[in-house]
Amino acid sequence: MDDSIFHENSPEKQPEEIAMEASIRPQTFADYIGQAELKTELQVYISAALARDESLDHVLIYGPPGLGKTTLSTVIANEMHVNIQTTSGPAIEKTGDLLVLLNELEPGDILFIDEIHRLPRQVEEMLYSAMEDFQVDIIIGQDEGAHPVHFPLPPFTLIGATTRPGALSAPLRHRFGIVSHMRYYNQEELQQVVQRTSHVFHSQILDDASLEIGRRSRGTPRIANRLFRRVRDFAQVYRQDDCIDLSITQEALNVLNVDECGLDSIDRKILQLMIQFYNGGPVGLSTIAANLSEDTTTIEDMYEPYLIQQGFLQRTPRGRIVTDKGFKHLGLTKQEDR
Template structure:
């Protein structure tokens, strides 16, 4: 309490928000909602590893952003009762950065690398022997004094997370013993997540309000929790603090998130394809220039959901807007006129 007296109001808000985010994350497999197939498999692998008193085999979590890959890594660490060190691919700039992380691990410890596809190739190659035989060879000194040093490591588990599993090199991908494809969530699963998060946030919510948020959340828990917070704000200002279907719908309309979960960027992309390019095919470079979004953003954040829901198709010649996109935007094919 005395420590908090020295914090500014902004620092207190940041601390509170971080604490809430941590609380919203499940800590155990039984608390983790959705991804049932992955949970069932992991529970077996974890129990077997603990029975043998061994480190869990290396795990690759892959799938679109916001589906809980980081949370799953933390859950695995809790289930294994193991310490976890976290980093990201871009943060590992040179082999020495990786060696320092590996050196900090205790036997059975876990190293979590988010965005592992963005790790430099020279550091990635060092992982091969670390993952397979638990050692790294490093060069000490420079010039004539340079010499290799064999550096043994304790048995550990690498958990990698990526939105682009296809860009990982085959040697790295093949060293993961457990591959877990994180899939989009069903509306009913997201509804349960929203209800749980509302309880943590001490927000009054009705089931139909939770479902309204869930069905507009693009099958993604991160988006569901973000929308819940904004709907909560709307309910406190425009209503009496209760999130029902009407309040949720009004708030999400204000946020320009439609009933299919499409936001302003989705609408801009689809309208560009249809109005400027007659529905396509149109290249990613062209779309990026037209809507003012980076190609990586479109490819990683926007396209996966639109492809899954059938609003666009990808062909060798470019992206094509489907009939469903025309109907959703209440537009007709130019060739129909």
């Protein structure tokens, strides 16, 4: 099985994955695993807003894919006892689309925009006055009959989520009063995620098996849940047993080409490419992407962060470099320069 289980050419989630995530999604902070510091901060802001009977300040959530940004926004809405409208940057193609969404909000409601860095420019500019003054001005009519109309909005909270905070324009970024950084999960937190998911799916998994899945899940709950589902399939087919133990877990993950550090075939291809053809680098991002037939954004956003976070890869002004740890992980030795 050579294809990556972790990555797709597009970051868009599949319908099956969306349905699965909805079924296991926690609804309150009490059920939300991980991100302890972030949860503590948000609980303070939510309690203060509720005490003042005000809408929550606008929130920007950023971090790598799969850490639970959408889930966190739903939890915030539930804790605030308000409704939430969910959309994404690419889905709002024109200002009229945004106006329809804003018009459906009640006082205090939340508008959640995933991939907010992909908003069209004209839509983003309309958001400025909506966020600051809870109003927008729209043009009615055409040519000589065109005239501006003042459109008031109820107080609302915009929650924007992005994997690329640097891609946001400064005017939009500065309008968020709360900026929250989601970090990779540790193995123990991911073990809890797997155990919770197994409980929701009425499956039994032993502690060492759930820890093994957590260890190979790249610090990401979405990946932990994907791996759990695949391991559960192996246990059902090959063991005909609902109880998932360590041996079937390791067997399944090995078939899926997920190694003990959570690297899959694509991750290893990146490192192998850089070592085989460039002696570990430095190598330019565009060169790596061309060799793998991927676009640079996919490499930079979906593969690199974990490789860098785990110490297998380094960014330098001259390009990417495989570290000694990366060479050792693949069992390779760097050739001395002559």
